[in-house]
Amino acid sequence: MFVLAIAHYGRYRGKRREAQLLDRLARTDALTGLSNRRALMDAIAREQQRVERGAAPFAVVLADVDHFKQVNDRYGHDAGDVVLKQVAAAMRAAARDVDDVARWGGEEFLTLLPATPPADAQAAAERMRARIRALAIEAGGQALQVSASFGVSALQAGESVETCIKRADEALYRAKRDGRDRVVLFVPEDDAVLAEA
Numbered sequence: 261m262f263v264l265a266i267a268h269y270g271r272y273r274g275k276r277r278e279a280q281l282l283d284r285l286a287r288t289d290a291l292t293g294l295s296n297r298r299a300l301m302d303a304i305a306r307e308q309q310r311v312e313r314g315a316a317p318f319a320v321v322l323a324d325v326d327h328f329k330q331v332n333d334r335y336g337h338d339a340g341d342v343v344l345k346q347v348a349a350a351m352r353a354a355a356r357d358v359d360d361v362a363r364w365g366g367e368e369f370l371t372l373l374p375a376t377p378p379a380d381a382q383a384a385a386e387r388m389r390a391r392i393r394a395l396a397i398e399a400g401g402q403a404l405q406v407s408a409s410f411g412v413s414a415l416q417a418g419e420s421v422e423t424c425i426k427r428a429d430e431a432l433y434r435a436k437r438d439g440r441d442r443v444v445l446f447v448p449e450d451d452a453v454l455a456e457a
Contacts, residue, residue: 289363291341292348300362300370304421307374311415319381319414321371322428323351323388326407326440328367331399339399343406350391355384370425378414382445385410389443407441414446 287299307318325347332340344367351361351369364370373381389410397404411432415424431444
């Protein structure tokens with residue numbers, strides 16, 4: 261009887277490990293190893309619940325690799341994949357352990373910064389930007405330098421996550437429009453005002 265119980269427990273643990281692995285794979289971007297969009301939205305929903313219970317508000321950082329289409333066109337998609345992997349690693353290295361960096365889609369990345377005031381989120385995005393700018397990526401026998409543009413937004417009382425992310429997207433658009441390779445913070449006092457780092 262005891263041997264049978266051990267055998268059943270062993271099978272149960274094996275199935276449980278397999279289910280955990282499948283869940284982790286479903287929540288991870290296969291190319292970069294970062295969280296994927298689904299996993300990040302779950303993390304943001306949990307963080308928003310914490311804010312509703314009195315925790316400090318979070319911020320989000322939306323990043324987009326500058327001129328990424330040109331990398332793919334000139335060096336090929338394999339080089340583009342290397343760029344995305346190295347950008348992801350640079351962003352993860354610049355983030356805190358509590359931050360969640362995710363591949364949002366294509367060459368866009370979204371970072372959740374729990375309990376982070378706007379100025380600190382802007383500084384975090386600047387660290388990420390500088391790390392990406394410092395990369396020297398091998399592509400087609402040449403050293404390739406890349407940059408990224410960043411939009412930053414902090415959750416405001418009573419607003420939806422979607423609104424917060426939309427404001428980060430607006431700030432990112434401003435960073436792109438104003439020359440790329442920069443960080444722009446959305447300032448909430450006036451929806452038309454943005455602050456650049």
